[in-house]
Amino acid sequence: MHGYATQLINFLAAVLLALSFAMLSQRRILSLIHLYTLQGVALVLANLILGWVTGDAHLYVSAGLTLVLKVGAIPWILYRLVRRLDVQTDVEPLINIPTTMLIGIVLVIIAFNVASPISQLATSVAHGTLGIALACVLLSFMAMITRAKAIPQVIGFLSMENGLFFAATAATNGMPMIVELGIGLDVLVGLLILGVFMFQIREQFDSLDIHHIEKLKDE
Numbered sequence: 001m002h003g004y005a006t007q008l009i010n011f012l013a014a015v016l017l018a019l020s021f022a023m024l025s026q027r028r029i030l031s032l033i034h035l036y037t038l039q040g041v042a043l044v045l046a047n048l049i050l051g052w053v054t055g056d057a058h059l060y061v062s063a064g065l066t067l068v069l070k071v072g073a074i075p076w077i078l079y080r081l082v083r084r085l086d087v088q089t090d091v092e093p094l095i096n097i098p099t100t101m102l103i104g105i106v107l108v109i110i111a112f113n114v115a116s117p118i119s120q121l122a123t124s125v126a127h128g129t130l131g132i133a134l135a136c137v138l139l140s141f142m143a144m145i146t147r148a149k150a151i152p153q154v155i156g157f158l159s160m161e162n163g164l165f166f167a168a169t170a171a172t173n174g175m176p177m178i179v180e181l182g183i184g185l186d187v188l189v190g191l192l193i194l195g196v197f198m199f200q201i202r203e204q205f206d207s208l209d210i211h212h213i214e215k216l217k218d219e
Helices: 002-025 029-054 057-084 097-119 127-145 150-172 177-205 211-218
Strands: none
Touching: 002 029, 002 097, 002 127, 002 150, 029 057, 029 150, 057 150, 097 127, 127 150
8 A cells, every 4th residue: 555655645746846847937927826726735635645654643634734724825815915916917037938947957857866865864655756845946946036026936935835845744754743833824924924015015116026126225
């Protein structure tokens, strides 16, 4: 049974990697939110499978928290932000999509090379997916820094946290529950603060382009 569970987790890891690449190439903000929600669904399924294999009850609680926060609350907040800010324009990448994808492939190769010796030391059922988890973190970080608008950058940051969460699951069968609760609440509070910040940018500059802040600093 563990063999089937490992295959399922490997499949979910591949799904997470594909979603990270999709977010890297996506130009529409609503589609970015949909992809982020699908990442949350994959994390929920991974935690449920690991909980079933290991018999660790806290992984089921972790799956429930992930469902509430990453599939429910956070996407809902993002949708509300997009509607309230009346964001109509598409995502504006700072680098063209083909170049971004090529850099993304290079990052995946680096992630696998870095994670290979670490994954051999891990005892988790999902230790083979550590390279994919690290690749998701790097791709999400790139998605965050190659966007000119505030909301896509926030989604990139949230996706990067998903990658870190999956990396912890892959290496150690999940973090201690108190740590997961703390991180989940920190992300939620951080998102609310960023929402207020984005409203202030919109009121001040009538745009969510972060380059306006740089111009203000220069002045």
